[in-house]
Amino acid sequence: MFYRLSGIRHTRYAAARQLWPIPADRWQVGVLLALACLAPVLFSPFYLLSYLLPWLIFTAAALSLTLLMGIAGQLHFGFAAVMAIGAYSGIHLVRAGLPFELALLGAGLVAALIGTVFGAAALRVKGLYLVMATLAMQYLVDWVIINVPVISGGAQATLQAPSTTFLFVPLATGVARYYVALLWVLFVTLLLLNIKRSAVGRALVAVRDKDYAAAVIGIHVVRFKLVAFFTSSFLGGVTGAVLAFCYYQAVTPEQFTFNVSVQLVAMVLVGGLGSVIGAYLGAAFVLLVPIVLTNLVVLLNDLGWLNASTNLLSHIPLMIYGVLIIGFLLLEPLGLGKIYDNIRKYLLVWPFRHSDL
Amino acid sequence: MSYFIELLVNGALTGAMYGLAALGFVLIYKSSGVVNLAQGAMIMLAGYVIWMLVMVGLSVWLAIALGLVLMFLFGLLAERLLLRKMVGQPIIMIVMLTLGLEIFLRGVGPGFLGASPKQIDLGVPLAPVIIGDVFINRVYLIGGIVALVLIAASLLFFRTRLGTKLRAVSDDHVSSWSVGISVERAIGISWGLAGLSAIAAGAIWGSVQGVDWTLSELLFPAIAVVILGGLDSVVGVLVGSLIVGVLGSVIPGYLDELAGGGTRDVVTSLIILVTIMIRPYGIFGREDIERV
Numbered sequence: 002m003f004y005r006l007s008g009i010r011h012t013r014y015a016a017a018r019q020l021w022p023i024p025a026d027r028w029q030v031g032v033l034l035a036l037a038c039l040a041p042v043l044f045s046p047f048y049l050l051s052y053l054l055p056w057l058i059f060t061a062a063a064l065s066l067t068l069l070m071g072i073a074g075q076l077h078f079g080f081a082a083v084m085a086i087g088a089y090s091g092i093h094l095v096r097a098g099l100p101f102e103l104a105l106l107g108a109g110l111v112a113a114l115i116g117t118v119f120g121a122a123a124l125r126v127k128g129l130y131l132v133m134a135t136l137a138m139q140y141l142v143d144w145v146i147i148n149v150p151v152i153s154g155g156a157q158a159t160l161q162a163p164s165t166t167f168l169f170v171p172l173a174t175g176v177a178r179y180y181v182a183l184l185w186v187l188f189v190t191l192l193l194l195n196i197k198r199s200a201v202g203r204a205l206v207a208v209r210d211k212d213y214a215a216a217v218i219g220i221h222v223v224r225f226k227l228v229a230f231f232t233s234s235f236l237g238g239v240t241g242a243v244l245a246f247c248y249y250q251a252v253t254p255e256q257f258t259f260n261v262s263v264q265l266v267a268m269v270l271v272g273g274l275g276s277v278i279g280a281y282l283g284a285a286f287v288l289l290v291p292i293v294l295t296n297l298v299v300l301l302n303d304l305g306w307l308n309a310s311t312n313l314l315s316h317i318p319l320m321i322y323g324v325l326i327i328g329f330l331l332l333e334p335l336g337l338g339k340i341y342d343n344i345r346k347y348l349l350v351w352p353f354r355h356s357d358l
Numbered sequence: 359m360s361y362f363i364e365l366l367v368n369g370a371l372t373g374a375m376y377g378l379a380a381l382g383f384v385l386i387y388k389s390s391g392v393v394n395l396a397q398g399a400m401i402m403l404a405g406y407v408i409w410m411l412v413m414v415g416l417s418v419w420l421a422i423a424l425g426l427v428l429m430f431l432f433g434l435l436a437e438r439l440l441l442r443k444m445v446g447q448p449i450i451m452i453v454m455l456t457l458g459l460e461i462f463l464r465g466v467g468p469g470f471l472g473a474s475p476k477q478i479d480l481g482v483p484l485a486p487v488i489i490g491d492v493f494i495n496r497v498y499l500i501g502g503i504v505a506l507v508l509i510a511a512s513l514l515f516f517r518t519r520l521g522t523k524l525r526a527v528s529d530d531h532v533s534s535w536s537v538g539i540s541v542e543r544a545i546g547i548s549w550g551l552a553g554l555s556a557i558a559a560g561a562i563w564g565s566v567q568g569v570d571w572t573l574s575e576l577l578f579p580a581i582a583v584v585i586l587g588g589l590d591s592v593v594g595v596l597v598g599s600l601i602v603g604v605l606g607s608v609i610p611g612y613l614d615e616l617a618g619g620g621t622r623d624v625v626t627s628l629i630i631l632v633t634i635m636i637r638p639y640g641i642f643g644r645e646d647i648e649r650v
Contacts, residue, residue: 126638128449137630316469323462330455
């Protein structure tokens with residue numbers, strides 16, 4: 002097949018260590034990149050803005066979370082709160098007159114600082130108790146945002162995102178907003194791929210596997226846990242701001258509730274913990290499959306093959322979503338990323354499927 | 359002053375009713391080390407089961423009795439079909455699996471039965487009990503008493519033959535196997551018992567606020583109760599639920615007007631956070647010693 006491993010002999014470390022050592026992978030990445038750049042031409046504005054755009058942004062969020070949960074092993078059930086902090090800081094900074102580029106940076110920093118406070122709990126406890134602690138922080142942040150009028154603009158208020166420019170391009174058009182999101186998700190992807198093959202990434206993995214053992218081999222556990230929380234919260238904060246400016250174009254507390262946190266964790270798990278391609282697949286799966294299946298049921302209903310009430314139809318996405326999570330955990334705990342990996346490895350050695358790789 | 363006492367008494371009773379939700383949590387965690395985030399949804403499901411049985415034409419008490427059997431079976435099934443396959447998986451997988459079950463149940467119940475709240479009538483008169491100048495809701499009073507009875511019953515249960523087996527299982531799975539205890543069955547039974555406690559909570563909370571998906575939000579105060587009391591301690595449920603209930607009633611009673619409402623969730627969150635930062639295993643919980 003097109004994946005061929007034969008004839009590829011790296012003679013330098015640099016060549017063996019590059020991000021995509023196999024030409025077929027490079028081709029694949031190139032084609033996908035070209036498709037992503039051409040998407041505004043290929044897809045109608047409706048599909049671009051209501052499917053592709055949220056998919057990209059939520060992929061960035063899932064990538065930020067997988068850095069924390071998958072690579073560093075710190076469980077986090079309050080990531081939507083971190084994104085909310087980023088979104089609100091971003092909008093307030095732009096309103097205060099800062100250019101959008103700096104506001105994004107500021108949003109990331111504010112989210113990173115508060116997110117690191119979340120991380121303080123991780124220094125004390127781990128596993129289950131960390132889940133509970135981050136869950137409690139999610140509720141606290143939600144409450145502060147809703148009840149402090151300076152942040153939310155009053156109870157039940159919606160803050161409109163002010164019109165702004167990114168690198169001198171006004172964000173008024175959907176295409177411009179799409180490209181901002183694309184740039185951001187590409188940046189996060191490259192960052193994650195590189196973290197995974199650097200010393201920092203290996204230290205984080207050591208902390209994930211067993212923090213005491215990591216300390217024994219000379220890894221500063223406290224520092225790396227905080228680094229993981231800081232980096233991932235920074236990315237999450239900027240993603241939140243991008244989400245507010247490019248997708249919702251407004252921000253309300255309801256966009257970042259506990260359910261969104263659960264959704265993000267679901268994306269990471271369905272995709273596969275720590276897998277970069279998995280974050281893309283997981284985000285697509287969790288966002289799109291309930292929509293597609295619900296549309297299917299609605300279609301069957303309209304054709305008269307099913308007789309479901311509107312109430313039932315409105316709850317079907319929730320059921321599908323729950324079944325998806327349960328099904329994936331039972332059948333493929335390593336997620337879509339692992340399935341992709343299996344297919345890729347099969348093709349690499351095709352037709353000699355018993356050679357091990 | 360009477361306002362304070364009223365908050366105190368009602369808070370303690372509400373707390374005891376949180377204890378009903380927390381009890382199921384502890385039963386499961388004590389035997390299998392699994393945190394069941396679907397406990398809130400199980401209470402909702404129990405409420406729906408009772409409501410449906412009443413709609414079929416049974417009296418409330420018969421419905422509750424039959425509901426006990428059904429929810430016990432549901433607990434057994436959930437353990438057999440879902441949780442048993444997850445043995446040995448990382449904690450995040452198990453937590454997420456129970457959350458998936460929670461989301462699914464939250465879709466199924468209101469989806470098939472209608473989203474409007476369903477009333478369960480326990481036949482308790484609406485007039486409050488008046489002691490001095492303190493008004494106490496009768497259902498809360500009964501709920502509090504039922505909670506206390508159930509907690510006491512679980513304490514006694516853990517002294518019976520079966521309860522001793524469950525305690526052995528909670529201590530160590532492998533050594534339980536080696537002395538001939540069926541660990542799988544013990545864990546299954548603990549899920550069934552959690553289903554039983556869900557019926558009690560579902561009947562009482564369902565009659566207080568109606569059965570709809572908001573019942574599953576009992577999960578959050580229940581988590582605070584078990585974190586505070588200790589995840590594997592029945593006595594902890596009693597103490598934790600009283601503290602969470604009283605603080606969650608008295609503090610919002612004075613602060614809600616100043617802060618613009620919703621301080622109960624803040625109190626609950628802070629209880630969780632402070633406990634985890636100071637004494638993660640709770641007041642009565644057993645501290646896990648970890649080895650590399």
